[in-house]
Amino acid sequence: MGGLATALALAKKGFKKVEVYESASNLGFVGAGIQLAPNMARILDRLGVWKDIEKEAVDLKETSIRQGSTDNELGHVDLKYIRSTYNYPHMVGHRSSLAGSMYEGCKREEGIKFHFATGAGEIKSWGPNPSFTAIPRNGEPYEVQCDVLLAADGVKSTIRDQLLRLKNIDAKIIDTGQAAYRIMLTREQMQHDPELLALLDRESVTRWIGEKRHIIAYPVSSKQIYNLSTVQPDVNFAAAPEATYTTKGSKPQMMEVFGDFCPMVRRMLDLVPDGEVCEWKLRVHEPLPFWTYEQTALVGxxxxxxxxxxAQGAAQAIEDGAVLAVVLAKLPDTSPESIPKALKVYEVVRRERAYTLVELAAASGRAMHLGEGKAKEERDRQFAALKEGKGPVPDKWADADVQKIIYGTDVAKVAEEEFEKVFGEV
Ligand SMILES: Cc1cc2nc3c(=O)[nH]c(=O)nc-3n(C[C@H](O)[C@H](O)[C@H](O)COP(=O)(O)OP(=O)(O)OC[C@H]3O[C@@H](n4cnc5c(N)ncnc54)[C@H](O)[C@@H]3O)c2cc1C
Known part of the structure; x- marks a missing residue:
């Protein structure tokens, strides 16, 4: 997500040679949905790809937070005001539509070249003129030299590890102890169950919550697919924290984890064919002391x-791309001093916002997963107050004040406005 957005944003700013190295042999379309928040839509629109994504995305009108065991509604938030307040809607879509449209946008730019099935290995130089070993799946490794190296290599980033090792910092990832099942049900699979069909036809995000677990669900692909994403204690990966991030989950285990959820939710889970349960491990790492070094920067x-x-990880990676394009396009010259300073401006503009959202996401998860006790009572009281239109929403993405911070900030504009001042200070 970050790599595609950065490449496209740079090309749109007039950079003539943008080379993208991707270790996978293609975009690897994960069968999963994604929330397309207004801050993401605003950037994608500027990059000329939002219209294609919007066509098959679903415009959200509301979110309903429900007790997993009973399906009783705890809280309800109207989201219709978002479009008029932030100029863009909050939509939900298919990941393949988001990544595919950005990729098509990149292909329309002459300056962007993709090297699939080619991983970035050892960094030989961080700058000036950073260089790294490119490792093609079929072929001999070769060295690549560039003016600026932007590493959008995901949560398992090996470039982050190399970067932090320069200062003897261990960037160990944190095992959150949580995993997610990702499920997509087709209209055909749901068609014989009127209750399930009603969910598919509603322009709504529904979250069913329980102790240490929840399920979030919404329709995607012009309401032809119902997307469910769960979070639960991670039992499968726990023994092997360094193992791969996705695995084939066990359906009986999934049914057991959500064994006390209401019959309607269980009927949905039961529609997943045996052998098609996809499980993701959720990992994070501590805030990094720095994101850039010489002519190299981390992204996403x-x-x-x-x-x-x-629902902001991809949106934040895309914001990174937009800001990087602004600061690099504003470079007064390409001297060995200027590029690192411009990258530092990127870090200054992005860092506090990104880490604030990291913490808000973690806090929202803690609130959703509360077990019996005072804290849960207080949370449910807040949910109940929402029915009178009062107070904060414990499910943070739906909280108006949080939305104001997230959707109401145009990071590219901030970068434009602050570049000169920050460039002079870093
Ligand atoms: C269950 C779940 C639900 C989510 N829902 C949402 C949501 O609703 N909205 C939202 O905005 N975000 C959501 N996110 C977060 C979002 O998916 C991530 O934050 C986003 O994909 C991060 O983008 P990225 O470009 O940084 O990394 P990635 O998307 O992980 O991309 C990294 C890329 O780098 C490649 N790569 C890795 N190593 C190398 C190498 N050495 N050389 C070359 N290529 C390499 C990988 O193959 C991959 O293509 C969700 C995440 C999860 C797990």
Whole structure:
């Protein structure tokens, strides 16, 4: 997400040679939905790809937070005001539509070249003229030299590890102890169940919550697919924290984890064919002491992995790309001093915002997963107050004040406005 957005944003600013190295052999379309928040839509629109994504995305009108065990509604938030307040709607879509449209946008730019099935290995130089070993899946490794190296290599970033090792910092990722099942049900699979069909036809995000677990669900792909994403204690990966991030989950185990959820939710989970349960491990790492060094910078999950509870990880990676394009386009010259300073401006503009959202996402998860006790009583009282239109929303992404911070800030504009001042200070 961050790599595609950065490449496209740079090309749109007139950079003529943008080379993208991707270790996978293609975009690897994960069967999963994604929330497309207004701050993401604003940037994608400027990059000329939002219209294509919007076509098959679903415009959210509301969110309903429900007790997983009973399906009783705890809280309800109207989201219709978002479009008029922030100029962009809050939509939900398919990941393949988001990544695919950005990729198509990149392909329309002459200056962008993709090297699939080619990983970035050892960094030979951080600058001036950073260089790294490119490792093609079929072929001999070779060295690549560039003017600026932007590493959007995800939460498992090996470039982050190399960067922090320069200062003897261990960037160990934190095992959150949580995992997620990602499920997509087709209209065909749901068609014989009127209750389930009603969910698919509603322009709503529904979250069913329980102790240490929740399920968030919404329709995508012009309401042809119902997307469910769960979070639960991670039992499968716990023994092997360094293992791969996704695994084939066990359906009986999934049914057991949500065994006390209401019959309607269980009927949905039961529609997942045996052998098709996809499980993701959720990982984060501590805030990094720095994101850039010489002519190299980290982007997206590589520097600020965000738990999914705020639905902002990809949006934040895309914001990084937009800001990088602004600061690099504003470079007064390409001297060995100027590029690192421009990258520092990127870090200054992005850092506090990204880490604030990392913490908000974690806090939202804690509130959703409360077990019996005073804190849960207080949370449920807040949910109940929402029915009279009062107070904060414990499910943070739906809270008007949080939305104001997230959707109401145009990071590219901030970068434009602050560049000169910050460039002079870093
Ligand atoms: C369950 C779940 C739900 C989520 N829901 C939302 C949501 O609703 N909204 C939202 O905005 N975000 C959401 N997110 C977060 C979002 O998916 C991530 O934050 C986002 O994908 C991060 O983008 P990225 O570009 O930093 O990393 P990635 O998308 O992980 O991309 C990294 C890329 O780098 C490649 N790569 C890795 N190493 C190398 C190498 N050495 N050389 C070359 N290529 C390499 C990988 O193959 C990959 O393509 C969710 C996440 C999860 C787990």
């Amino acid at each position: 999950d590589a520097c600020h992995p965000t738990l999914p509870h705020l």
